[in-house]
Amino acid sequence: MRFEINKDKLLYHLIIAQKALSNKTPNPALQGIKLDVKKDHLVMTTSNSDISINITLDDASLKVEEEGSVLIPGKYFIEIVRKLDGQNVSMSHIDDNLLRIEADHSDITLNMLELDDYPNLVFKQKDDYVKINVRTLKTIIRQSAFATSTIENRPILTGVNFKIDGNRLTSVATDSYRLAQKTIELDDEYDPMQVIIPGKSLEELMKILENNQDNVEIHFDQSRVLFKYNNVLFLSRLLEGNYPETGKLIPQEFPVKIKFNKESLLTSIERASLLSSKDGHNAIVKLELRQDDTVEISSNSPEIGRVLEEVYPVDEVVGSPIKIAFSSKYISEALKVFASSEVIISFTGEIRPFVITGEYDPDMIQLILPVKTD
Amino acid sequence: MRFEINKDKLLYHLIIAQKALSNKTPNPALQGIKLDVKKDHLVMTTSNSDISINITLDDASLKVEEEGSVLIPGKYFIEIVRKLDGQNVSMSHIDDNLLRIEADHSDITLNMLELDDYPNLVFKQKDDYVKINVRTLKTIIRQSAFATSTIENRPILTGVNFKIDGNRLTSVATDSYRLAQKTIELDDEYDPMQVIIPGKSLEELMKILENNQDNVEIHFDQSRVLFKYNNVLFLSRLLEGNYPETGKLIPQEFPVKIKFNKESLLTSIERASLLSSKDGHNAIVKLELRQDDTVEISSNSPEIGRVLEEVYPVDEVVGSPIKIAFSSKYISEALKVFASSEVIISFTGEIRPFVITGEYDPDMIQLILPVKTD
Numbered sequence: 001m002r003f004e005i006n007k008d009k010l011l012y013h014l015i016i017a018q019k020a021l022s023n024k025t026p027n028p029a030l031q032g033i034k035l036d037v038k039k040d041h042l043v044m045t046t047s048n049s050d051i052s053i054n055i056t057l058d059d060a061s062l063k064v065e066e067e068g069s070v071l072i073p074g075k076y077f078i079e080i081v082r083k084l085d086g087q088n089v090s091m092s093h094i095d096d097n098l099l100r101i102e103a104d105h106s107d108i109t110l111n112m113l114e115l116d117d118y119p120n121l122v123f124k125q126k127d128d129y130v131k132i133n134v135r136t137l138k139t140i141i142r143q144s145a146f147a148t149s150t151i152e153n154r155p156i157l158t159g160v161n162f163k164i165d166g167n168r169l170t171s172v173a174t175d176s177y178r179l180a181q182k183t184i185e186l187d188d189e190y191d192p193m194q195v196i197i198p199g200k201s202l203e204e205l206m207k208i209l210e211n212n213q214d215n216v217e218i219h220f221d222q223s224r225v226l227f228k229y230n231n232v233l234f235l236s237r238l239l240e241g242n243y244p245e246t247g248k249l250i251p252q253e254f255p256v257k258i259k260f261n262k263e264s265l266l267t268s269i270e271r272a273s274l275l276s277s278k279d280g281h282n283a284i285v286k287l288e289l290r291q292d293d294t295v296e297i298s299s300n301s302p303e304i305g306r307v308l309e310e311v312y313p314v315d316e317v318v319g320s321p322i323k324i325a326f327s328s329k330y331i332s333e334a335l336k337v338f339a340s341s342e343v344i345i346s347f348t349g350e351i352r353p354f355v356i357t358g359e360y361d362p363d364m365i366q367l368i369l370p371v372k373t374d
Numbered sequence: 375m376r377f378e379i380n381k382d383k384l385l386y387h388l389i390i391a392q393k394a395l396s397n398k399t400p401n402p403a404l405q406g407i408k409l410d411v412k413k414d415h416l417v418m419t420t421s422n423s424d425i426s427i428n429i430t431l432d433d434a435s436l437k438v439e440e441e442g443s444v445l446i447p448g449k450y451f452i453e454i455v456r457k458l459d460g461q462n463v464s465m466s467h468i469d470d471n472l473l474r475i476e477a478d479h480s481d482i483t484l485n486m487l488e489l490d491d492y493p494n495l496v497f498k499q500k501d502d503y504v505k506i507n508v509r510t511l512k513t514i515i516r517q518s519a520f521a522t523s524t525i526e527n528r529p530i531l532t533g534v535n536f537k538i539d540g541n542r543l544t545s546v547a548t549d550s551y552r553l554a555q556k557t558i559e560l561d562d563e564y565d566p567m568q569v570i571i572p573g574k575s576l577e578e579l580m581k582i583l584e585n586n587q588d589n590v591e592i593h594f595d596q597s598r599v600l601f602k603y604n605n606v607l608f609l610s611r612l613l614e615g616n617y618p619e620t621g622k623l624i625p626q627e628f629p630v631k632i633k634f635n636k637e638s639l640l641t642s643i644e645r646a647s648l649l650s651s652k653d654g655h656n657a658i659v660k661l662e663l664r665q666d667d668t669v670e671i672s673s674n675s676p677e678i679g680r681v682l683e684e685v686y687p688v689d690e691v692v693g694s695p696i697k698i699a700f701s702s703k704y705i706s707e708a709l710k711v712f713a714s715s716e717v718i719i720s721f722t723g724e725i726r727p728f729v730i731t732g733e734y735d736p737d738m739i740q741l742i743l744p745v746k747t748d
Binding site: 110270 | 447450453454457458459472473479480481482483484485638641642644645648649677678679680681682683684685686
């Protein structure tokens with residue numbers, strides 16, 4: 001194996017491949033980047049227990065003198081390429097399973113890992129895939145995945161439920177204290193189906209997706225999902241089991257509706273959360289709709305002090321006075337994913353879930369369960 | 375106590391005061407910011423076991439309605455002021471030792487700490503102080519303090535030795551493996567004296583000093599040093615004991631001298647340090663002056679691989695071939711404080727300290743002890 005390539009191009013793709021690199025793993029082969037050098041392109045592969053990445057690189061700068069495959073210690077290789085001087089880097093497989101890396105006045109030799117120990121990964125593309133604009137995909141992930149559970153006692157809730165029905169794709173996430181749901185329209189029609197994708201996989205996928213006009217192909221399989229984005233294949237395992245029926249959790253009737261300036265509500269809640277009693281790790285904040293239709297956001301921590309904020313709804317309030325308490329983290333995270341600068345909070349009752357929606361965020365619902373206080 | 379002030383001005387000075395705030399301390403009073411409100415100015419005081427800060431604030435926006443003193447929980451207070459909306463903030467001491475903070479639509483009450491528990495700190499200015507330009511002071515600290523020891527087994531080496539003699543100020547730091555020394559000229563003449571200032575105190579002082587034309591007054595005392603920088607008084611304890619006589623450690627005769635481009639030497643050493651054997655936490659790198667006057671920088675880690683870098687001296691080399699090994703951390707840190715783009719490394723022998731100097735860094739010496747290798 002022997003080839004030369006533009007160093008920056010190589011590094012750019014190594015940084016993508018790194019997202020699936022295992023740092024601590026019982027299988028040392030997974031600390032490696034598998035590099036397959038073909039006549040006119042390179043293929044890089046990385047994998048950990050959750051995701052695998054496969055990149056095909058056929059840059060104009062690539063000059064292959066000899067084909068071959070190697071398994072390179074990922075962390076060291078990326079650190080080295082990052083620090084190299086010069087425009088191009090050349091690599092060759094030399095005796096004793098060594099990789100020689102030459103660039104500018106540097107001559108580096110790296111011990112390689114055992115290629116035979118690398119698992120056989122299949123990045124199978126199907127004929128019937130879902131096509132989606134990358135920015136739409138990013139939006140739907142950003143507006144839902146944050147609400148997944150991070151604790152493992154109900155593993156299914158660490159995933160995001162992707163449901164397709166006709167030309168509609170809905171993504172739902174909940175940790176049982178709050179729920180985020182977003183629906184978008186696809187260009188084509190598909191048969192109904194649903195899968196549960198680990199939230200962490202989507203978090204890594206987000207780091208790879210850019211803000212351009214490209215499309216992403218989603219290839220669903222029995223136990224895996226493959227995202228194809230230009231020259232990158234991103235494979236994630238799926239979570240097994242039945243996702244809870246979340247539709248019935250969302251109230252349909254809202255006797256109280258208040259429209260807020262999102263930013264001023266958010267900063268008031270953030271200030272209140274500084275001095276608040278804690279429910280576990282969550283700062284608890286109270287919201288009260290007063291008789292005069294102004295809103296009071298407040299918190300109280302007997303040892304430290306208290307905060308009282310007045311917030312003025314931006315529109316006429318619907319409904320009668322109400323008092324409700326909630327985790328400031330849940331409402332802050334929900335507010336932050338809105339594109340709308342004004343949001344409507346709709347209440348059903350003082351101990352019933354409330355819902356946040358926004359005019360410029362169609363088909364998105366952020367639902368939060370209040371907490372009981374004295 | 376009751377006053378109003380521009381919020382940003384207050385925050386700017388709170389962030390300076392925060393540098394001396396204790397987070398964990400056996401004395402809870404030291405978690406507080408002492409605020410003395412006078413007719414036409416505020417005084418803020420903070421202190422931990424090493425440093426104390428005293429700021430006089432007489433901004434045009436300040437309107438004092440009632441004088442008084444309070445001790446405010448520092449961390450919460452700064453977080454609150456940081457998050458407040460509105461241009462001005464007003465504060466008043468209300469019943470039950472509470473501080474009321476009002477800004478825009480926020481009304482916040484903070485439990486105060488016991489003012490009587492606060493230590494009596496004296497920020498005494500003397501008639502005979504040393505005057506130094508703030509940028510010169512920053513340079514001398516930046517070029518020496520990094521070489522202090524971070525381990526406490528020889529406490530004296532955690533400090534920087536400031537020596538004044540006539541119109542010369544010399545600062546020296548060493549952790550016994552490397553030494554940094556810089557001398558500058560003062561505008562005035564002073565009686566000879568020397569003190570040892572904790573490196574950590576100087577690190578905090580650096581965060582406060584800006585890049586302007588102002589002067590700093592240094593008031594030396596028996597056991598303390600006071601830096602006066604505009605409206606800020608910065609007090610540090612001194613280290614007791616005798617600083618080692620470092621002058622005799624610096625070789626005077628150098629049979630080998632090599633001039634390098636600083637940047638290319640630095641990047642070669644950084645690459646070599648990626649794959650190197652470790653001496654404790656330090657990556658060991660080798661330098662060899664070859665017969666043909668080129669220089670080889672190399673490292674070798676049998677399990678991982680090896681790096682070989684060729685570096686070309688920028689001028690004719692003085693002396694005969696030499697091989698030397700050193701900690702890459704020490705040489706990198708030393709190289710980074712040079713203003714010169716070319717540096718001269720002067721060697722006495724393979725197991726003797728070597729010295730780095732630069733044309734545009736007058737009166738600065740960076741000395742490094744090599745390590746023995748096979």
